Amino acid sequence: MSKQIIIATKNKGKVREFEQMFAKDGYEVKSLLDYKDIPDIEEIGETFAENASIKAETLAKALNEVVIGDDSGLVVDALDGRPGVYSARYAGLTKSDAANNEKVLKEMQDIPSEDRTARFVCAIAVASPQENTFIVEGTCEGVIAREPVGTNGFGYDPIMFLPAFDKTMAQLTANEKNEISHRAKALQQLISKWK
Numbered sequence: 222m223s224k225q226i227i228i229a230t231k232n233k234g235k236v237r238e239f240e241q242m243f244a245k246d247g248y249e250v251k252s253l254l255d256y257k258d259i260p261d262i263e264e265i266g267e268t269f270a271e272n273a274s275i276k277a278e279t280l281a282k283a284l285n286e287v288v289i290g291d292d293s294g295l296v297v298d299a300l301d302g303r304p305g306v307y308s309a310r311y312a313g314l315t316k317s318d319a320a321n322n323e324k325v326l327k328e329m330q331d332i333p334s335e336d337r338t339a340r341f342v343c344a345i346a347v348a349s350p351q352e353n354t355f356i357v358e359g360t361c362e363g364v365i366a367r368e369p370v371g372t373n374g375f376g377y378d379p380i381m382f383l384p385a386f387d388k389t390m391a392q393l394t395a396n397e398k399n400e401i402s403h404r405a406k407a408l409q410q411l412i413s414k415w416k
């Protein structure tokens with residue numbers, strides 16, 4: 222029987238990255254895309270950590286299993302930390318990646334290069350029916366680009382320029398992203414600190 226990890230997400234990009242990162246340890250990844258009967262989980266927290274916990278705890282309770290929640294997003298310094306926990310719905314409830322990117326670029330159009338710093342943040346929560354929820358966080362620093370570049374990844378990747386690579390996150394291969402991303406760093410924390 223294969224080992225299984227359940228992730229409380231409906232985001233296909235996240236599912237793909239967790240599959241890639243867990244594959245080497247032989248884990249099969251399940252997500253909310255496999256549990257269609259679970260009602261939408263409301264993300265009412267004020268922090269990434271709170272929302273990751275809400276997602277993980279809700280599904281852990283519903284399934285009576287250990288579940289991982291991922292809440293993540295883009296924090297832009299010149300926008301006072303926006304889109305932050307509103308990253309998914311920044312340009313409206315349709316949750317369009319392209320519209321979200323356009324909105325950030327428009328708000329940043331008069332911001333000079335040196336003030337375009339930003340970071341991706343990923344909080345991962347592990348909830349189980351018996352134990353307290355365990356939370357870790359990872360970040361990945363970058364600069365908001367002038368226009369979307371690249372087609373890999375998902376979400377805000379095309380507008381997140383990484384000076385160290387001289388590429389946007391959407392120009393990295395999956396393997397490259399999974400070595401340096403906010404999600405990868407959170408997962409490394411989880412593996413080194415949980416239990």
Ligand SMILES: O=P(O)(O)OP(=O)(O)OP(=O)(O)OC[C@H]1O[C@@H](n2cnc3c(O)ncnc32)[C@H](O)[C@@H]1O
Nearest residue numbers: 230231232291292293294295308309375376377378
């Ligand atoms: O809540 P779930 O079901 O997990 O899926 P979601 O897409 O709503 O996920 P979040 O609430 O955590 O919102 C995250 C937002 O940040 C974006 N995001 C998260 N991780 C990202 C990454 O690695 N690269 C680019 N954008 C990312 C993503 O596209 C969303 O717009």
Ligand SMILES: [Mg+2]
Nearest residue numbers: 232264292309
């Ligand atoms: Mg969400």
